[in-house]
Amino acid sequence: MASMHTNATTMYFTNCSSSSSSTARLLHFSTTKLHKFSNSISHFHRQINLHQYRTSNPKFPKSILTHSSSSSSSSSSTVEVKSEASAKVIDGKRVAKDIREEVAVEISKMKNEIGIVPGLAVILVGDRKDSATYVRNKKKACDTVGINSYEVRLAEDSTEEEVLDHISKFNDDPSVHGILVQLPLPSHMNEQNVLNAVCIEKDVDGFHPLNIGRLAMRGREPLFVPCTPKGCIELLHRYEIPVKGKRAVVIGRSNIVGMPAALLLQREDATVSIVHSRTKNPEEITRQADIIISAVGQPNMVRGSWVKPGAVLVDVGINAIEDSESPRGYRLVGDICYEEASKVASAITPVPGGVGPMTIAMLLSNTLLSAKRIHNFR
Incomplete structure (x- = not known):
């Protein structure tokens, strides 16, 4: 915002689009009942991963299974949905634009009053x-x-020591208030060592593990909250959705999205459950x-x-699936089947245009926060 297998029955997951040239996918979830889908549902397209946090998420096993066309009834617990979407669309692009404008005003004020401009350093390997x-x-x-x-x-083929050397220089540079190491790193590098080298401030x-640790503890405040989960909660706040x-x-339950999102919801006094690769009856x-x-x-x-x-x-999901009608040959979809879920939910984020723009907006906000804290500017 990242394989479920037991001796229980299996659960189908199919693409909810109308495309006919798609590849079937099956994910093995433990469940006590086989949840049947309508015979009008088509199969998944080949997935193309575009999102960096996938590298740290559990990988759900996939295999091919032919779905019987006679399956037309649904489980007794299946929700009946309306024929038209009724959910409010949570517009992440609009909210992100508002946040960028707010950040720009604060940066201008900071520059005018104390002559400081926030600085963000990014290290890209590969x-x-x-x-x-x-x-x-x-x-x-x-x-x-x-x-x-x-x-x-x-x-x-750069060495881990080269990356650590650049991090050290940025740690000591007073004009740099935020350091970001773009993930994923090449396989020969220890991601934990690299991320831990970034100055917590x-x-x-x-x-940083100290920031995550503070996020997990009651009565403690992290210096920074991971950008994507922070953006998720900010969307709820801006749309006045009670938590x-x-x-x-x-x-x-990835370290980048799932786990910190659960901790943030818990801080908001929600009762939180995490569904993961070993969850029964998700x-x-x-x-x-x-x-x-x-x-x-x-x-x-x-x-x-x-x-x-x-x-x-x-x-939070951003996944590309084949689409012969698209000029790019693919289109982006989320983890949630928008066409179905939007008929049941009261509010939903689209993909694209939902959480994605919020991640960068929160990065800008965190960088401003860092500069204000370092220079004691309010």
Whole structure:
């Protein structure tokens, strides 16, 4: 916002789009009943992973199984949905734009009053196109709000020591208030060692173990909260969606999204459950939730039948599936089957245009927060 197998029955997951040229996918979830889907549902397209946090999420096993066309009835617990979408769309693009404008005003004020401009340093190792795109988007966002950006690009075969050396220099540079190491790193590098080397006062990604530890403890405050889960909660706040006392389910338990999202919801006084790769009957658990945050990176995994009527859905997944009608040859979908879920939920984030823009907006906000704290500016 990241394999379920037991001796129980299996659960189908199919693409809810109408495309006919798709590949079937099966994920093995433990469940006491085989949840049947309508014979009009088509199979999953081949998935193309575009999102960096997938690397740290559990990988759900996939195999091919032919679904009988005679399956036309649904489980007794299946939610009947309306024929038209009724959920309010949570517009992450609009909220992110508002946040960028707020950050720009604060940065201008800081520059005018004390002559300080926040600085963000990004270290990119290797030539992954998706990572390069993320870095380019972050730099563009920094430019729009007035944050100075510093960038280091290293070859794929660079040593871990080279990365640590650049981190050390940025740690000591007073013009740099935030340091971000673009993930994933090449396999020969120890990700934990690299992330731990970032000075906690400049850990604007919020991945330092001391920041995560403080997030998990009552009565303690982290210096920074990881950007994507922070963006999820900010969307709930901006749309005045109550969290206190609500039942919340987080699907996925990665260190980058799932786990910190669950901790943030708990801090908001929600009653939180985490559905993960060993969870039995996941659809029954999610069906009890008032709020669902999904961050597993599996296209259209969460069906409409998983959703309690009136629930609020936050979809962190960004997955590309083949689409011959698209000029790019693919289209983006989330973890939640939007066409089905939007007929049951009261509010839902779209993909794209939901959580994605919020991640960068929260990075800018964290960088400003760091500069204000370091320079004692209020």
